[in-house]
Amino acid sequence: MMNLSDNSVPQQWTTGRPVVLGNVHVISMDAGIGDFVGDIVIEGDTIRDLGPRAGRPGDALVIDAGGAIAIPGLIDGHVHAWEGALRGVSPDSDFMTYMSLTHGKLAPLMTPEDVAIGQALTAARALDQGVTTIVDNNHNVRSAQHAEAAIEALRAAGIRTVFAAGVGMGQPDEHLLPLLLQLRTAYDDDLTRIRLMQAFPTVEGWKFAVEHGLGVVAEIGGWVEDLDSYLNSGLLGPSFTLDHCAGLSGTQWSRIADSGAAVAVAPRSDPHYGLGVAAPVLQAERAGVQVALSSDNEFEYGSHLFEEMRQLMSAQRGASFAATQAGEADVPRPWGVRDALRAATAGGALAADFAGRIGVLKPGAKADLVLLSTEHLRPIASELGAAVSYATARDVQTVVVDGRLRKWAGELVDVDWPALVRQGEDSRDRLLAKAGSSVEELRFEGQLVLD
Incomplete structure (x- = not known):
């Protein structure tokens, strides 16, 4: 033995x-x-x-x-794996600075090799921390070569992935929809699922995905113009994952619940970027929605789903106690540790559209x-x-x-971590040099000024 x-x-x-x-x-x-x-x-x-x-x-x-303690593999319901080599570049960025640095400066400069390195770093770090599945919101698919390099890196790492392909911010997306069908033919299996990712949703994109049996990932909140037209479109279903969901009304939450769409909340990202005071877990519970957990990105803070669990549990308990003290009716009870683990396992399985097959330990499960x-x-x-x-x-x-x-x-297993880190540092430094910046300059460019 x-x-x-x-x-x-x-x-x-x-x-x-x-x-x-x-x-x-x-x-x-x-x-x-x-x-x-x-x-x-x-x-x-x-x-x-x-x-x-x-x-x-x-x-x-x-x-x-x-x-030893056995738990189901953790599931990160929303992460931008292509940013893996940009870890910690600007730890104090606000949202607009983050968008400017990643999508405005660095993303357009990335070759397929740069994307693959970022993917490999994110996957290795996830596996090291007990994450066995990621929903990869890859909104930097600038060509078929970028997509293929990204997927191949994840498959080589051996992590289960929902690869949600999206274009770079401001980039034309005419190539994306037919590319999704090509990617599905080439890669779609139990280890790699192909979806459409839209940082800013379109009804046309959602219709295409539904008509072709593809899942959809969308980052939504009160900032999405005419959000009700999407929630009332009749297109939402279990193969949809909606990220953040900050600033939604009770009626909008009910629409999501009725549709069966999954929700991935971001306990650290939302307050960091000012998208919400805390992840809207109490609102989700009131609507009967089981949330998934999301690390979002590593540009400002390290991904760690154990920390996300604890952050979400604290946010839910604080919101529950506050609502009770305010005299509100039908307040969800404060979470315990099993509720937090459920979000990181069974909730994540919903986000990956793998319910009952991952996120649980039982005969017949993966x-x-x-x-x-x-x-x-x-x-x-x-x-x-x-x-x-x-x-x-x-x-x-x-x-x-x-x-x-x-x-x-x-x-x-089978990962040369020091070599992978060197590749990441080389990729990051090449990109920053092309952008005319350095790590030191961006670190201060991204700092918030707090009086």
Whole structure:
């Protein structure tokens, strides 16, 4: 029997051999299965069985997890992966400065290679932090070559992806709609889904997507002109994911709920950019909408879905208490840690249009999961509380995507991280040089002046 410190496991973990993760504390996020200490049996890309007395195939690779905590793979419901090499360039940017620097200065200069490097960095960092699926809002698809480079980088990383293709801000989009059909033919499968991404939605784009069976991602809020015409168009459905959703009325939330569209909220991004005081999680709850979590981008702050969970839980609890103290009726109860984890798992599965197949640990679901080492989490009184309220990337011992090992013993599998970082720095510096700027200049150009 192997254990979590055995460095030979990545060589022995093959897709043709069943794997048993034994002696693991499972947080399944399935109401019928619940939480237990026992086994998870993986066969191919699927969870074959799990439970205190799961059947162990005779030819399985058996690994004693030593009481590690298993959770479903986390799902980032909205991230701009192409910006991966621009991490932290302007940590104090307001929204207009962010738009000017990314879309105005740097995005038009990016080659397909630059985009691929950004994608690879974002994917590697996500996997390192326990994120097994991303909804990639790629609004810098300037050519077929840019799109192909972006997708190939994500597939090479081994992360499950909804690739939502969009054009650069202000760029003509005549090439985009037919390109989506080409991308779907070339790439669409369970590991890569193709969608339309529109930072500023159009009814024509939505109609095209619906007619051709494509999903849609749209970033919406009170800033969208004539928003009701989109919400009342009859086009919205479960294959739509709406990001931010700040400043919406109760009626607009009801329209979204009735349509079955998913919502990805951004707990840090919205207050950072002034899109809202906090993510509108209470409004979503009142409408009966299960939200997903979103990191948005790394231009100003680091992506970390454990931190996003905690931020969203605090925002929801604060809003719930405030509404109760104000005497409002029908106030959603304050969240607990399971609610926060649900947003990062089952909620994310809705955003990816993969409900019931990811974001949960149960027989027949995709083998997307995370093992958290308890070494730095002890003393532990609640495994669920430890996973949500205390865990960081340091505690992510193992990451499995589609039955394949992507992180083991705290290290990414088949990733030369120092080389990837150097590529990112070289790409960033080339772009800044072309733009006539430097990291130091942009850092101060983006600073907010607070009196």
